[in-house]
Amino acid sequence: MRHISFAERFRPRQLDQFLGQEQWLEESGLLRRSILRGHPASLLFWGPPGTGKTSLAGLYMNAFSCSKVDLHPSKFQTAEVKRILEEASSSPLLQPPILWIDEVHRLTRPQQDLLLRAVEQGSVSIIAATTENPSFVLSNALLSRLTVLTFTSLSKEHLLSLIDRVIKEHDEFSLSKGAKDLLALWAAGDARKLLGALEPLAEGGGHFDEKTLKKRLSSHTGPLQAGGEGRYLLISALHKSVRGSDPNAALYYLSRLLVAGEDPLYIARRLIRMAVEDIGLADPQALSLSLRAQECYKALGSPEGDLALAEAAVYLALSPKSVSIYTAFDKAKESAQKTSHLPPPAHILNAPTKWMKEQGFSKGYKYDPDEEDGFSGQEYFPEAVEEKEFFTPIERGFERELSKRLQYFNKLREKRD
Numbered sequence: 001m002r003h004i005s006f007a008e009r010f011r012p013r014q015l016d017q018f019l020g021q022e023q024w025l026e027e028s029g030l031l032r033r034s035i036l037r038g039h040p041a042s043l044l045f046w047g048p049p050g051t052g053k054t055s056l057a058g059l060y061m062n063a064f065s066c067s068k069v070d071l072h073p074s075k076f077q078t079a080e081v082k083r084i085l086e087e088a089s090s091s092p093l094l095q096p097p098i099l100w101i102d103e104v105h106r107l108t109r110p111q112q113d114l115l116l117r118a119v120e121q122g123s124v125s126i127i128a129a130t131t132e133n134p135s136f137v138l139s140n141a142l143l144s145r146l147t148v149l150t151f152t153s154l155s156k157e158h159l160l161s162l163i164d165r166v167i168k169e170h171d172e173f174s175l176s177k178g179a180k181d182l183l184a185l186w187a188a189g190d191a192r193k194l195l196g197a198l199e200p201l202a203e204g205g206g207h208f209d210e211k212t213l214k215k216r217l218s219s220h221t222g223p224l225q226a227g228g229e230g231r232y233l234l235i236s237a238l239h240k241s242v243r244g245s246d247p248n249a250a251l252y253y254l255s256r257l258l259v260a261g262e263d264p265l266y267i268a269r270r271l272i273r274m275a276v277e278d279i280g281l282a283d284p285q286a287l288s289l290s291l292r293a294q295e296c297y298k299a300l301g302s303p304e305g306d307l308a309l310a311e312a313a314v315y316l317a318l319s320p321k322s323v324s325i326y327t328a329f330d331k332a333k334e335s336a337q338k339t340s341h342l343p344p345p346a347h348i349l350n351a352p353t354k355w356m357k358e359q360g361f362s363k364g365y366k367y368d369p370d371e372e373d374g375f376s377g378q379e380y381f382p383e384a385v386e387e388k389e390f391f392t393p394i395e396r397g398f399e400r401e402l403s404k405r406l407q408y409f410n411k412l413r414e415k416r417d
Contacts, residue, residue, distance in 0.1 A: 006195040040125040047151025050190030053129040066095035073106035104128035105137035153189025170202040178210035247317040268294035282322035282397030320397030328391040342382035377416030
């Protein structure tokens with residue numbers, strides 16, 4: 001007798017049994033409206049693993065009497081797909097066939113392009129699913145023809161409900177309240193992961209409390225895997241928490257990344273970027289501390305080196321923020337691109353040869369440390385370039401001191417003029 005996994009056995013058989021994604025199952029929602037009309041929409045289900053994308057797709061497709069074709073990328077044969085599309089286009093069927101494409105992100109661009117015309121004409125409907133960001137893995141042309149439904153991780157209550165359903169069907173198996181809570185936390189919003197852990201427990205029977213369950217569970221890695229797309233969502237959350245001066249949120253997202261197995265040196269590099277991009281000269285120590293945190297982690301590794309990253313994250317979050325240097329550098333690069341053909345003024349060019357001296361190189365150059373106040377007030381821009389003020393420090397953090405220095409030298413320059 002063929003073994004049926006828990007993931008398949010406890011798959012919902014009707015919409016009322018479906019857990020989560022309530023935003024897409026409302027009576028007035030897109031799914032139910034199209035079912036009532038009897039005409040399937042072309043949809044893309046996007047979200048983390050184990051959130052019900054395949055289950056809901058199956059329930060939705062079964063609500064229609066039209067034919068269904070599985071076009072999983074591993075089975076995708078161009079000639080066969082062309083035949084299916086041509087038949088659908090020339091057939092006067094009241095309901096077009098539905099093409100089911102799980103892991104649609106695995107389709108190549110030519111394979112995606114093959115589907116465009118049929119979807120545009122309405123001769124087929126596409127139901128697809130992916131865990132990858134659609135804007136990264138699908139062509140704009142195909143993406144524009146699909147309605148994206150974003151799935152979210154299941155809540156603790158959803159997972160506890162699923163646990164109770166399993167227990168109800170297995171009389172010789174039980175979990176304490178603490179064990180249920182632990183299992184729901186461990187599954188991290190993934191029903192498939194939860195059912196995979198429950199299957200050997202339930203079939204083996206017995207009672208599990210929190211202590212005995214811990215011994216049976218593998219270490220928790222969470223829904224994000226190192227190197228996956230989720231890293232960019234969490235690193236963005238860390239960056240914005242630091243930029244928003246929230247040290248607690250910064251520590252939270254730093255911990256999320258570390259728990260998920262992200263490379264700590266990747267995190268360290270991103271912290272260095274935050275120091276130069278969002279803080280700059282408002283607190284010069286931010287960059288130094290970030291670089292030291294990186295070196296500390298290289299020396300200690302985890303878990304000791306993780307604390308250096310946490311120290312840097314909190315310091316950056318509580319540092320004054322400024323993009324003065326970022327903005328000034330962009331302006332300077334723009335000016336440099338427009339005037340790159342102009343030589344610097346002759347008086348600031350070195351003259352290591354007799355001929356260069358005869359040509360006036362370095363003539364009239366004043367050595368600032370020897371001048372009154374250590375400042376000569378000479379011009380340094382090319383003669384055809386009007387002197388620019390790229391850098392405008394803000395009255396915050398250390399840049400307040402830089403503003404005073406800038407004003408000081410500007411006054412000396414006016415005095416020399």
